[in-house]
Amino acid sequence: GAGVSQSPRYKVAKRGQDVALRCDPISGHVSLFWYQQALGQGPEFLTYFQNEAQLDKSGLPSDRFFAERPEGSVSTLKIQRTQQEDSAVYLCASSYRSGAAFFGQGTRLTVV
Amino acid sequence: AQTVTQSQPEMSVQEAETVTLSCTYDTSESDYYLFWYKQPPSRQMILVIRQEAYKQQNATENRFSVNFQKAAKSFSLKISDSQLGDAAMYFCAYRRSRVEDKLIFGTGTRLQVFP
Numbered sequence: 001g002a003g004v005s006q007s008p009r010y011k012v013a014k015r016g017q018d019v020a021l022r023c024d025p026i027s028g029h030v031s032l033f034w035y036q037q038a039l040g041q042g043p044e045f046l047t048y049f050q051n052e053a054q055l056d057k058s059g060l061p062s063d064r065f066f067a068e069r070p071e072g073s074v075s076t077l078k079i080q081r082t083q084q085e086d087s088a089v090y091l092c093a094s095s096y097r098s099g100a101a102f103f104g105q106g107t108r109l110t111v112v
Numbered sequence: 113a114q115t116v117t118q119s120q121p122e123m124s125v126q127e128a129e130t131v132t133l134s135c136t137y138d139t140s141e142s143d144y145y146l147f148w149y150k151q152p153p154s155r156q157m158i159l160v161i162r163q164e165a166y167k168q169q170n171a172t173e174n175r176f177s178v179n180f181q182k183a184a185k186s187f188s189l190k191i192s193d194s195q196l197g198d199a200a201m202y203f204c205a206y207r208r209s210r211v212e213d214k215l216i217f218g219t220g221t222r223l224q225v226f227p
Contacts, residue, residue, distance in 0.1 A: 033214060033215075035215075040219075040220075041219060041220075042116075042203050042205075042217030042218055042219050042220050043157070043203075043215070043217050044217070045214035045215070045216070048214060056214070059214070089155055091155075091157065093157070093215075100145075100147060100159050100162050101159075101215060102159070103149075103156055103157035103158075104156065105154060105155050105156040106155040106156070108155070
């Protein structure tokens, strides 16, 4: 597609439920990033993929967060046993070589 | 560790006027990129302008320009001839020169544009 596509756009989860957020990057973009944006804050880095390899996961807040990109294209961010503090917008971005990152519209996760 | 600071939580400007958004950063690196992103209510982060640290010339994109002061670690965004569609959150971001490095964002400035 022409841009980065994320789904769903909105997700409401009950506390303790598992969720999966999808990111479809721009075709040909090798690099893929996930960010978490709390209300009123700037995005914060979660994890980075180069093709299918997860090269940096230093931003994942706990072992309940897991990301994968098995074929070097679509990526999924999974959150297990969601908690209220996980409520945020999750942004995906992709880039090519040294170019700027292009972002999707994000998934707003609300844990109730 | 690198940090990015935006000290103006909110700014306002009248249509057709000029406004400047401030950003300072801290790094010990000599080679890096700086960005301004716009985030409208749709939530999508849209790239406004990019500056490579090794370039002395300030970047310009139509009505948007930056004042990059490397020694002072300052990177302000000037919006000329402001339009109603410019109203959004603006985030300053830093990235080391390697493509695999993450963006580090400031806390954002909310820009209001009045007719």
